Amino acid sequence: MLTYNSTYPIGLDISELSLKLVQLNKSGEKIRVQALGKIDLPDGCFQNGEINNRQAVLGALKKLIANPKFGKITSDEVIACLPETRTFVKLIEVERADNLEEAVKLELEKHVPMAMDEIFFDWQVMAELPDRFFILAGAAPKAIVNQYTDFLKEARLSVVALEIEPISLCRSLLNEEHPKFKGKYEKNYGIIDIGAKRTNMTIYSKNTILFTISIPISGEEITKNIAEALEIEESQAEKAKIICGLDEKKAQGVIKNILSGEIEDLNKKIGEAIDFYENHFPGRGPLDKIILCGGGANIKNLDKIINKAVSIGTTMGDDLINLGEAKEKFSKILEETHSLNLDLTGKKEKKKPITITQDSSLSFATAIGLALRGVFIDEL
Ligand SMILES: Nc1ncnc2c1ncn2[C@@H]1O[C@H](COP(=O)(O)OP(=O)(O)OP(=O)(O)O)[C@@H](O)[C@H]1O
Ligand SMILES: [Mg+2]
Structure with missing residues (x-):
């Protein structure tokens, strides 16, 4: 019997x-998904991370809360993420000081490309040496934090926390982030989130994020390039991208060529991030694994292509790893079907709609991580 009695905050x-949301619940020791859903937003709702069209986003959010794809929302508390491009997270070294807060602030000033009186920052000690601390510090512009807080209040939600996205991603994708993790904190990971608007790589070592880099690739841009090359509508190009992928027999190989070019750039950037990591953190050992998430990770064989290019084991992320849910069940719930009635075969006589079904779980990694924050805090 399903009971909708969760008091855990919504991860948004x-x-x-x-917009994507998840609400979790516990049944005994098991963390279960009580509700989950996604709603598309029209173009132009945001500009540089700032909410441009409040009414449109508000309307979509209310609709999503009232009618998620799965389950039922039973909380008016929310943990949301801040726009990734406007935030900062990094492991910094700070010498022992009487006023550690002040010392962190002074060190952070050297790293954050924003004036200190214009940002909110938060930090936590990750490791302690006799003379210094390793501190994970995060920062975001006050203007953005205030805007998001006001927006969520307007949606009649009570804000439990606003989080920096790579932190949420690590929480949903890594066993190490579970408060009851029993293994050794010895692995180093590169987590790559390929989204509609941007791509980001997070380097995580042992038990902490070290740094993140942004990669100039986005699902939206790939779709635009396909629309232009094939002279079709963007909505059709989006489907064509998902359906044809790297298959060179489809659409005369045009989509494959566009995607291959982007993947080549992606591999170059991953290589640079790995070099930076190896040069700056030689004591931490090589990266053990690259983990892919975000909708763009669904490009068929992308894991194998990256693996071959950078010689590091690459896998699709599993954002259910810290939950007690059966993967198959959620793959089914999160199945998306894309159908296209265009001739992309190159054989003009054939015109049957092409349909594919794919699992969209990897688009939920952030929302799951945000929702997990509420559950994990409760467990500590
Ligand atoms: N099979 C596929 N091949 C290529 N791209 C895909 C595939 N499936 C989904 N995508 C792309 O993934 C993107 C959506 O991913 P996701 O839901 O992670 O983005 P988002 O979180 O909304 O965006 P962002 O994180 O950039 O703000 C879209 O651009 C979509 O075209
Ligand atoms: Mg995203």
């Missing part, structure tokens, strides 16, 4: 082109 991923 506010992205520029969609």
Whole structure:
């Protein structure tokens, strides 16, 4: 019997082109998904991370809460993420000081490309040496934090926390982030989130994020390029991208060529991030694994292509890893079907709609991580 009695806060991923939410519940020791859903947003709702069209986003959010794809929302508390491009997170070294807060602030000033009186920052000690601390510090512009808080209040939600996205991603994708993790904190990961608006790589080592880098690739841009090359509508190009992928027999190989070019750039950037990591953190050992998430990770064989290019084991992320849910059940719930009635075969006589079904779980990694924050805090 399903009971909708969760008091855990909603995890809300506010992205520029969609909103995604997850509410978790516990049944015994098991963390279960009580509700989950996604709604697309029209173009132009955001600009540079700031909410441009409040009414449109508000309307979509209310609709999503009232009618999620799965389950039922039973909380008016929310943990949301801040726009990734406007936030900062990094492991910094701070010498022992009487006033550690002040010392962190002074060090942070050297790293954050914003004036200190214009940002909110938060920090936590990750490791302690006799003379210094390793501190994970996060920062976001006050203007953005205030705007998001006001917006969520307007939606009649009570804000438990606003989080920096890579932190949420690590929580949903890594066993190490579970408060009851029993293993050794010895692995190093590169987590790559390929989204509609941007791509980001997070380097995580042992038990902490070290740094993140942004990669200039986005699902939206790939779709635009396909629309232009094939002279079709963007909505059709979006489907064509998902359906044809890297299959060179489809659409005369045009989509494959566009995607291959983007993947080549992606591999170059991943290589640079790995070099930076190896040069700056030689004591931490090589990266053990690259983990892919975000909708763009669904490009068929992308894991194998990256693996071959950078010689590091690459896998699709599993954002259910810290939950007690059966993967198959959620793959089914999160199945998306894309159908296209265009001739992309190159054989003009054939015109049957092409349909594919794919699992969209990897788009929920952020929302799951945000929702997990509420549950994990409760467990500590
Ligand atoms: N099979 C596929 N091949 C290529 N791209 C895909 C595939 N499936 C989904 N995508 C792309 O993934 C993107 C959506 O991913 P996701 O839901 O992670 O983005 P988002 O979180 O809304 O965006 P962002 O994180 O950039 O704000 C879209 O651009 C979509 O075209
Ligand atoms: Mg995203």
